[in-house]
Amino acid sequence: MDLVHCDALPHADELLYSYQARIRLYFAVRSPKSLIESLYENRSVAASWVYPSHLQKLVDVIPTSTKLSATKLIYQHTLFPLAAFFMPPVRRRQVEALMLSEKDTGSHVLSGYAANKLPKLQYLRYCPVCAEEQRQRYGEVFWLRSHQVPAIQFCYKHNVKLVSCTSIKKGLHRHEFIPASTCNLDTREETSYCEFDKVISIACEKLLNNTEVLISPSFAQWTNYYKQLARSHGFLKGAYVDFEPIKEKINAYWPKAILVRCRLSINNKQTSWLHSIFRKHRKSFSYLEHIVVNAALSQDKFNILECIKMAGAKSKYLRTYDSVSTFSTTSSSNEVKEDKSVWKALLKVYTPKVARRHSAAMYARLYRADRDWLLRINEEHKETRITINNRVDWCKRDLAIVKSLFNVITRIDADLSLPRATKRWLMFQLSNTSTIEKYSHKLPLASMFLSRYAESVSEYQVRRITYQLLNNRHPHITRRWFLLRASGLSEERMTSITRQFLEDLNEMLPTFDFMFPALSTAD
Structure with missing residues (x-):
């Protein structure tokens, strides 16, 4: 694929994933691996929706006539701005560096995306009205990044409910960029809308489309900001924050259904997120947690960008002793x-x-x-404690996961058209994928199962050839070059086992000439 003549620029608010999918469409690239090899000179780059990596390599490969910069891609075509302004400056620079570098992992973990409790999208989404406007204006449809914010359920411009494209599931097409133009997009419109959805939508739009240079406040600045916020509303008891009126204020402003949907329900525990955000900050809080608190307390005056500026203007230091002031004693x-x-x-x-x-x-x-x-x-002299977590019966969970994996294997066994059944693909067929990935050392049976039943490259290539022979009725399907092209293979990437399979097939098929002619190497 020659990118020298690629002058396409990303559209406004277009997801970087969508931009690369359109490049694939322009150059008619059928193989997903061929596309990422051309864009990144690497065949293992993941098609990430949220925090993509290798962006400096992408900018270097695409011609300079497109006037792209890696930083512009990060802040104008990914979801990183939603988290960037709420993490410490040092960590923000570290995440940016990971997105620019050629490391495959790290940005999702370091940014807090993997560990936070906010809902995560399973499918790409679109607005039917936006899709029609794109088709009329640009002659094509593309994925907008503002539609991929999990907390947003409706299109901010048209008050239309966003529709999930079920043909593109997270984790299913790990290395494939799928253009919106090739998907069967539903055109039905549902115009039910909630004013509180609009509050979240406006705040997220401001974060994503911000053109000002905002400095990320430190933990100490966020601590001082929320202490001052509580003081300005009279929610302090001496040096301490009174959480009850704050909790009542938030519950009175936000409908319970929205808090449940955003996984931000407020309980009476001292470890709840609401208690933590008004205490000394030791971790970053998500954009939704900041929006929920500030919108409820500020209401009509709420502006998320102003909140960030005010926090950044606070002192960078905390008092030496937060709650205890020093004084002289009468003791000798x-x-x-x-x-x-x-x-x-x-x-x-x-x-x-x-x-x-x-x-x-x-x-x-x-x-x-x-x-x-x-x-x-x-x-x-403090006591060293060894904590043993016995809350989970890992043996029982291991058996349950293996049973579920056996059901998956039984269900897909006869389907030759499926993608390669790698360990990761098999895990994504279950609802608790992250548990298996994170605690594989505690799940020996599941790990053994995945090692035993995961499909190798040779097995996958043989299955693709078999599928074409059984289902493709083209008159030239028995010719070697045509069979390899239909199967998405090439002589260079074919394994020795696959090559031996073709040779054995060529010797065996003449005995079944009533089904298939002999494999021919002729043109």
């Missing part, structure tokens, strides 16, 4: 020394927690007199 130095000696003696017998129970008054005196010394000596 001799009394403090005596307390320290007694406390050291207690730590030789008990752990710091148990020693504090025995001598609470002494602990309080030392805390006020010399906090740094107390914390340091407690740290030296």
Whole structure:
């Protein structure tokens, strides 16, 4: 594929996945691997919807006449801006570097996308009205990135419900860029709309289409911002945040159905996301969590970009002691020394927690007199605990996964047209794919099953040849060159086992000439 004459630019708000799919359509590339080899000089790049990688290589390969830059691709044609402004500056630069580099993994994990609790899309989506407008204006349909935000259910421009394209499932076409023009898109319109969906849509649109240079606030700045936000609404009890009125305010503003759909239901636990976001920030919070809190408290004045600017203007530092202020004590130095000696003696017998129970008054005196010394000596004598998580019966879960995999194998056994049944493909046929990937070391039977039944390259090539021989009724199907082309194979990439299969087939087929003529190598 010669990209020298590729002058196509991505459309406004077009997903980078869609841009590469259109390149495939323009050059009529049938093989997915041929496309990624031409674009990236690599045959293992994944067709990611969210955080694609190898972007610097992509820009280097595509001609400079298209005026593309890798940074422009990241911020104008991927979903990265939804997370970029809410992670610390250092991590933001690290994720950008991973997306530019030729590493296949890392950006989804480092950005928090893989671990966050927000819903994730299983299918690409589109708006029927937008699709028709694209067809009339550009003569083709493409995937918009604003339609791939999981929290958005409706098209912001037309108030039409987004439709899932079920023919493109996440994980099923790992290396294939599928153009929207080749999909059978449903044109039915459903115009039911919710004003709270619009609040989320407007905020996400501003994040995705922001043209200002925004600096990502640090954890300390976000902590100070939310402390000030609670103070401005009178939700403080002294130095502490009163969560009950905040919880009531959010529940009164947001419908319960939307919070459940976004997996942001609020409970009374001290570890809930709402409690954490108003405490000292030790991790990044998602764009949806920021939108839910700020929209409920600011209401008509809510602007997500202004919230980010205000957080970035806060101090980059926290007080040395958040909740405890230092003050002089009336205790003499001799009394403090005596307390320290007694406390050291207690730590030789008990752990710091148990020693504090025995001598609470002494602990309080030392805390006020010399906090740094107390914390340091407690740290030296702290108890090391080995936590064993017995909440999950991994043996039982291992057996259940193997049974489900056997059902998958039984169901697909007779279907020769399916993609290659790799380990990953088999895992994606189950609902708990991430569990198998993450805890494979605890699932020996499932790992053994996947190693045993995963289809090798040779088996897949033989199956493709068999499928063409059984189903393709073209008069030249028995000619070697035509059979290889119909099967998507070539002499260079054919394995030795596949080549031996063709030779054996060529010797065997004359005995069945009533079904197939002999395989011919002639043109």
